[in-house]
Amino acid sequence: MKTSVRLMGKTYQFQSLKEIMAKANEEKSGDQLAGIHAQDTQERIAARHVLSELTLADIRNNPLLPPEEDEVSRVIEEGVNEKIYASIRNWTVAELREYLLSPNVTNNEISHIRRGLTSEMIAAVTKIMTNLDLIQAASKITVETRCNTTIGQKGRLAGRAQPNHPNDSLQGIKAAIFEALSYGVGDAVIGINPVIDTVESVKAILNMTKELMDKWDIPTQNCVLAHVTTQMRAIKQGGTADLLFQSLAGTELGNKAFGISVDLLDEANELILKEGTAAGPNVWYFETGQGSELSADAHHGIDQLTLESRCYGLAKRYNPFMVNTVVGFIGPEYLYNSKQVIRAGLEDHFMGKLHGLPMGVDVCYTNHMKADQNDMENLAVLLAAAGVNFLIGVAMADDCMLNYQSTSFHDIATLREVLSLRPAPEFEKWLEKMGIMEHGKLTSIAGDPTFFL
Amino acid sequence: MSEVDIQRIVEKVLVELRNRMEEKQQLEEQHEREVESENEQLFSYDVMDWVTNVPTPKFPKGIEELRKATPARIGVWRTGTRPLTKTILKLQLDHAAAVDAVSGEVLDSLLKEFNLFTVETCYENKEVYLKRPDKGRILTEEAVKTIKERCIKNPQVQIVVSDGLSASAIEANLRDIYPSLLDSLKVNGLTQGTPFFVKGGRVACMDHIGEILQPEVLVLLIGERPGLVSANSMSAYMCYRPRKGIVESERTVISNIHSGGTSPIEAGAHIGTILRKMIEQKASGVHLEL
Structure with a gap:
């Protein structure tokens, strides 16, 4: 898992997926209260950059809260369809974003791949999406x-x-x-x-x-x-x-x-x-x-x-x-x-x-x-x-x-x-x-x- | 006295009279203007109050009946799908009042009335208080010292009052809820320790106080975040053996205590019964059967 990036002549080295995930967020007072936020806007973009190049497998293989320690983690893990996951495990988070936004991908395709996604992968892609990205991708999905x-x-x-x-x-x-x-x-x-x-x-x-x-x-x-x-x-x-x-x-x-x-x-x-x-x-x-x-x-x-x-x-x-x-x-x-x-x-x-x-x-x-x-x-x-x-x-x-x-x-x-x-x-x-x-x-x-x- | 003199005097009197008349008229006019402006103020207050109506309701008498049943803003009508102007302005006015209530402070004189001394949490100031609730859960070192010096240890019931997010909730309700709470303790055969006031408190400051005084049960009367209908709403949080690590669901709460919600006198009377059940069942929150 690659955890560092060089941007504008400065190297950003992150210690863990947890840190990358937290720092990639848009500014929120709650993350500041928890003391896990990016120190400045450039660090935020650096984290986002690193996150966008991680694979879905990187995210699954580095659990933020291991299933052995938490029952919500266990529920999420049990919900994964392994065949579908295997077909997308090498996608980067950036590729997932672009897939969701591509015009050929409709509600049907999204309904299929969601069974191979964990909540952490969904959170990761959300962090690298703009407000209008979030609106467009969501508007494709129908849940009756x-x-x-x-x-x-x-x-x-x-x-x-x-x-x-x-x-x-x-x-x-x-x-x-x-x-x-x-x-x-x-x-x-x-x-x-x-x-x-x-x-x-x-x-x-x-x-x-x-x-x-x-x-x-x-x-x-x-x-x-x-x-x-x-x-x-x-x-x-x-x-x-x-x-x-x-x-x-x-x-x-x-x-x-x-x-x-x-x-x-x-x-x-x-x-x-x-x-x-x-x-x-x-x-x-x-x-x-x-x-x-x-x-x-x-x-x-x-x-x-x-x-x-x-x-x-x-x-x-x-x-x-x-x-x-x-x-x-x-x-x-x-x-x-x-x-x-x-x-x-x-x-x-x-x-x-x-x-x-x-x-x-x-x-x-x-x-x-x-x-x-x-x-x-x-x-x-x-x-x-x-x-x-x-x-x-x-x-x-x-x-x-x-x-x-x-x-x-x-x-x-x-x-x-x-x-x-x-x-x-x-x-x-x-x-x-x-x-x-x-x-x-x-x-x-x-x-x-x-x-x- | 010559005719000229007389005429002068007459003229003078006439002028005087005219002046007085004018003065009187001016006074009257001024009075009228004042009354008018008072009316205008009254009138403008009425305008800001809730005056929009359904123009032709199916049951004209029913509108009042429905409105009386709830403080919710119903029966306000519309233009197209949007609310009428006065309804919108009233909403904005009430929001302004609530925003201002957050920044208020409880008067010392009120606390003296009930012999409540004041201690502080680590909240520093209002802005930090809003952004850092963790600081409102911990009392300052000085507060801990004061409490240890002045309070009875291991009381059966510990009463604590705090401003929380609405100082005006304490101002509005303490005089009603406090005496009725003391009565209900008596009725339920409970004894209390030494009550005090916490400035800048959050609900979980109960845990810290629990660690210091080790009461059997603790009741915290605290100002809720202000709403539009009720900027003065108070909550009573109760906990059996409060201590660090207590989770939210282990607290019992009566919320919405204000003149338009759960009446403060009733709430006070209810608290004693709940505290007694907590002691009997050695539990609070979701584990308590009421």
């Missing part, structure tokens, strides 16, 4: 999944209705669901983050949303984003859940901080397949986000982009219905400003799609970050152009429970109009039946939540 309904088709943009309420009031949650539906949002999922992580509360929200879906015959799926163990208890006690939710980390230690393990996820998977209310086969909703491993001191000196990619390697095991990177939620110590958030959003979406995952993005920021709503609108347009499966819909982008700003019902409706995108097909038909949408456009009654009273 089915729970009660199907999302992810080309030319479609779904939205999660996120009707959170600061004390889980069922009436309050319902009011925000009505508003979302009236703007044509809720086709990905009606998903509530609860304040109170108890079985009774989770069950009450699950059952209320399910009743609402039955009453209005809404073709979508419901989910309450409590800890997976709470959801499991709620389901065992008669809670009606279409999707199971869990946040994932890219290391075993990070998942321990979330209170989960591969064994627990396997057990939950068995339960939801047996006792969930959805048709399936895709019955998981996962969330991720750069920086969560470092925030749990579970990063092993690995950069946050690579760890994020490893989350997707783990997610793949469960064939999820939707994966959502909550890109700007974790705070300025991981992504300091809008430039870093925009970059991370495009990276995560691309990496997830290259893994074959149904990627959506929570385009968001907190009030202590150097970003504002305009930045989110920009990123939302970039992602919609890249073919993102779904975005988050919150009333006026302001989540009154989680205390951060995302994208709004208005934003999703606008992106659909500007970029000629439609809601998920079954949901669009329902919107037409309700008189809220006609020929892909909102009608004059759209935006009136009292329609559902």
Whole structure:
């Protein structure tokens, strides 16, 4: 493995693949916090140069976190198709980039080679891609999944209705669901983050949303984003859940901080397949986000982009219905400003799609970050152009429970109009039946939540 | 007195009167202007408040019912697919307030009211605090010394208050949550050690404090990162035998404590029960059955 390069009369010598991977990243406050970042821009390009000439075999043969030490590494290794890997093992990372961007390579070819790629290889190629590279390559990839309904088709943009309420009031949650539906949002999922992580509360929200879906015959799926163990208890006690939710980390230690393990996820998977209310086969909703491993001191000196990619390697095991990177939620110590958030959003979406995952993005920021709503609108347009499966819909982008700003019902409706995108097909038909949408456009009654009273 | 004199006096009186009238008029006009400007301020405040409406809702009475049910910005209407101007400006105004809340500080007088002395973490300043959360998890050497000198060791319950990301959360909620928390400790038969305030604290400063004082359980009341509806939201983090190496999922939390969310009085009352269960089950976080 070649670990040095001479650029502009200066020799750069790197000690390990871990160091090359970290230093090749675009500037992120999280890598700086971990103390693994490039010291200057030229060192960053030098690392990128070295990385671009490594082979895929170099990356696989020099594990950043050996499978013997970490179960996420084991899950990723077990997922590799050895024949396909053997056919591409001598490609350099640069060749992989150029392959993905070449005009002859379509969704079919990418679906084939992805089975020979590890999460670390996907992270590596991401580091040497520009923002527009990430958009173009991702836009080639289609990942359709089915729970009660199907999302992810080309030319479609779904939205999660996120009707959170600061004390889980069922009436309050319902009011925000009505508003979302009236703007044509809720086709990905009606998903509530609860304040109170108890079985009774989770069950009450699950059952209320399910009743609402039955009453209005809404073709979508419901989910309450409590800890997976709470959801499991709620389901065992008669809670009606279409999707199971869990946040994932890219290391075993990070998942321990979330209170989960591969064994627990396997057990939950068995339960939801047996006792969930959805048709399936895709019955998981996962969330991720750069920086969560470092925030749990579970990063092993690995950069946050690579760890994020490893989350997707783990997610793949469960064939999820939707994966959502909550890109700007974790705070300025991981992504300091809008430039870093925009970059991370495009990276995560691309990496997830290259893994074959149904990627959506929570385009968001907190009030202590150097970003504002305009930045989110920009990123939302970039992602919609890249073919993102779904975005988050919150009333006026302001989540009154989680205390951060995302994208709004208005934003999703606008992106659909500007970029000629439609809601998920079954949901669009329902919107037409309700008189809220006609020929892909909102009608004059759209935006009136009292329609559902 | 000559006629001329009289005329002069009359003229003088008339001038005086005219002047007074004018003065009065000016005063009145000025008053009117002030009232007007007050109205204008009121009016402009109203404009900045949330006044956009669905023009012809299917159930006109239903709009208020729905809005009352949630602080979420619903029923705001649209122009095409975009929000109306006032809705956008209100959002921008609230964002501005939240951004400003991050930089605030808790008043000493409030801390004195509850006999809380202050110690600091290694946060240095607000910018470092934001970029380096690790520094907000460790107390300064001086803080460690002060705590050792002034606090009861091995208490059953240790109460700690910290500004976190919103000093205004402490200002807004401490007077309600603190007395109700003390009551709930009594009701649940629990005793507490010596409470104090941590400036520049992060949630995991509990672990460091746990190492120093070795409490059975610790409750940290800390300002959350401000949102738009609630720049004053507080969280209560609780942990059984906090110490270095505790993972996030081993902490129990009540979040969203503010007048529009979980009421601070209710939250305070709830904490005592949770702490008692922690002691009974010798566990917290995901291992605790509530």
